[in-house]
Amino acid sequence: MTTMTRPGLPQPTGDVWIHVEDDGSVPTVRRRATELATIAGFDENRVAQVGIAATELASNIVKHAGEGSVVLRRIQAETTTGVELITIDSGPGRRNIHAMVADGTTTSGTLGIGLGAVKRMAGALHLHSVPGHGTVVSAALWPSLEQPAAxxxxxxxxxxxxxxxxxxxxxxxxxxxxxxxxxxxxxxxxxxxxxxxxxxxxxxxxxxxxxxxxxxxxxxxxxxxxxxxxxxxxxxxxxxxxxxxxxxxxxxxxxxxxxxxxxxxxxxxxxxxxxxxxxxxxxxxxxxxxxxxxxxxxxxxxxxxxxxxxxxxxxxxxxxxxxxxxxxxxxxxxxxxxxxxx
CATH class of the missing domain: 3.60.40.10 (PPM-type phosphatase domain)
Known part of the structure; x- marks a missing residue:
């Protein structure tokens, strides 16, 4: 059986893993994220937004879990290249993490923009948290706020x-x-x-x-x-x-x-x-x-x-x-x- 196919995951081994254990790790996450956005062709304003989102997400790990990992990578949807940010921690977790995405909810010790602002910049924010297991957050940012089909x-x-x-x-x-x-x-x-x-x-x-x-x-x-x-x-x-x-x-x-x-x-x-x-x-x-x-x-x-x-x-x-x-x-x-x- 043969048929016309098209590639999906563009570079599956290109994940960049950064261990986050204190506030000193956050600038590294921001720098690597903005580098990926620049390579992907984002304009200056959008690159800055990627940096802000990366800073907020990495800072959340330090504040709420103590340590964890951030995964950065380029992603592809048809002819558009984006940047995906994924955070993984084994902290205390939360039963009501989705409330943190509400406007006006901030995380102390960070830029204070909150996950709601990250969601607006990303267009889509997915998260999962279980008490005693930890929290996972993923955000995909594209060159514009217009989101390609996922x-x-x-x-x-x-x-x-x-x-x-x-x-x-x-x-x-x-x-x-x-x-x-x-x-x-x-x-x-x-x-x-x-x-x-x-x-x-x-x-x-x-x-x-x-x-x-x-x-x-x-x-x-x-x-x-x-x-x-x-x-x-x-x-x-x-x-x-x-x-x-x-x-x-x-x-x-x-x-x-x-x-x-x-x-x-x-x-x-x-x-x-x-x-x-x-x-x-x-x-x-x-x-x-x-x-x-x-x-x-x-x-x-x-x-x-x-x-x-x-x-x-x-x-x-x-x-x-x-x-x-x-x-x-x-x-x-x-x-x-x-x-x-x-």
Missing amino acids: LPVSGLVRPLRGQEVSGDAIAHRAFEGGHLIMAADGLGHGPLAAVASTRAVEVFQESAGVAPGALITRMHGALSGTRGAAVAVVRLDEDTRTVVHAGVGNIAGRLLGEHRSRGMASQPGIVGHNLPRVRETSFDASDTRAVVLHSDGLTEKWELSSLPGVIRQGPAVLAAALMREAGVRRDDASVVVLRVPA
């Missing part, structure tokens, strides 16, 4: 601490009537692992095919001169609400609904070195709200019950919450989330 997919890639690059990678393609997502985990860590996972992404993006098993088989030949990788690919057919999954190696997959979670099992093997006959498995996704793939940098021992309401948030918030809850292993980590339309 992609139903997002994800995060985090390198092993001390490494400059991650051996994990994620990718997405949209095609007429559906979406494809993939996750790849190059064996080991660092640049050589990244060569394998990046090559898998290149094959995924360059191919016109949408059959998950055939895509992995094609990757196998392309990765033969690399360390190899664990890879999983999922196709969502929106008209039939069907998910087709194929995976080789330690990439976990789940179908998430409001009331139940179903696993999608991968086969043993290494793409590029030891490939079994790749099997595809089809699932009825009529009661599914999101599809998740993640590397073994995230433990599989996570449950949505500990994150009430997160399934109703945007895919970036869901990905960030899962990274916080399950990304506890000392390893590269990646997660990609595809929302299933109602």
